[in-house]
Amino acid sequence: MLGLVTKILGSSNDRALKSYHRQIAPINAFAKRFEKMRDSDLQAMTAEFRQRLANGEPLQNLTHEAFAVAREAARRTLGLHPYDVQLIGGLVLDDGKIAEMKTGEGKTLVATMPVYLNALSGKGVHVVTVNDYLAKRDSEWMGEIYKFLGMSVGCITNDIQEVDRRAAYAADITYGTNNEFGFDYLRDNMRFNLEQMVQRDFNYAIVDEVDSILIDEARTP
Structure with missing residues (x-):
């Protein structure tokens, strides 16, 4: 039936x-x-x-x-x-x-x-990738579209300074890896005041290779 x-x-x-x-x-x-x-x-x-x-x-x-x-x-x-x-x-x-x-x-x-x-x-969008190379590549490549339309684009990699990290999170669109986003979240929750935090409120995210990030690498934050 x-x-x-x-x-x-x-x-x-x-x-x-x-x-x-x-x-x-x-x-x-x-x-x-x-x-x-x-x-x-x-x-x-x-x-x-x-x-x-x-x-x-x-x-x-x-x-x-x-x-x-x-x-x-x-x-x-x-x-x-x-x-x-x-x-x-x-x-x-x-x-x-x-x-x-x-x-x-x-x-x-x-x-x-x-x-x-x-x-x-204006509340921000995160694009989560599996490694720094893809985050940087896609933020520059697809970033041409967003910048043409008047939007700011940031990229979080493991080698950027905290001031640049905060600026990247403040952009309209932020690319980065699940590890960077996860550890920044943990570090922010150990801060003593809001001014020290680098992330802002979470609005919307797209996860590339979602099976790898949410299943295979689910053991890391």
Whole structure:
């Protein structure tokens, strides 16, 4: 009986994917408008989005527009154009779910859209990678997109000074490893006053290689 119901209605995963597929058309519709804009007008969308949030509009209302803006910025800065499958991956990540993507499907680019959207609040976004090399590479590479759109980007590696570490955490988007984020959290909880802390309140994070970080390396903070 359960098998019959699944065949008719589809699995919960199938239904979830269909809901994401339905969001592709509105994103592409906004993209057609944004691709005609001058650079300065496209860049001004970040300030417009933030003003709308300040006026009380929910972040969720900006999803399709923000994804389209980030997509167009990727094309202009890096010559990369996220495909529909990458848009779906970004929507999954924005929902706080795990997106399993095959090699070559561009997962690094996928993250830029939900990262941009969630950084609009000004509360910060963390992108967690497995090593310092990837953190530095991606902060510089994908950082071109964010900087084009008027956002600041920081990178936490094991060799930076505390003042630079604090500045990196204060950026709109902060790249780093799970070890650095974890040990900074522990050190902050041993500080005697707030001024000594380097991290700020946690808002939104995307974890690359989530199986490795949350399962294989779960023994380290």
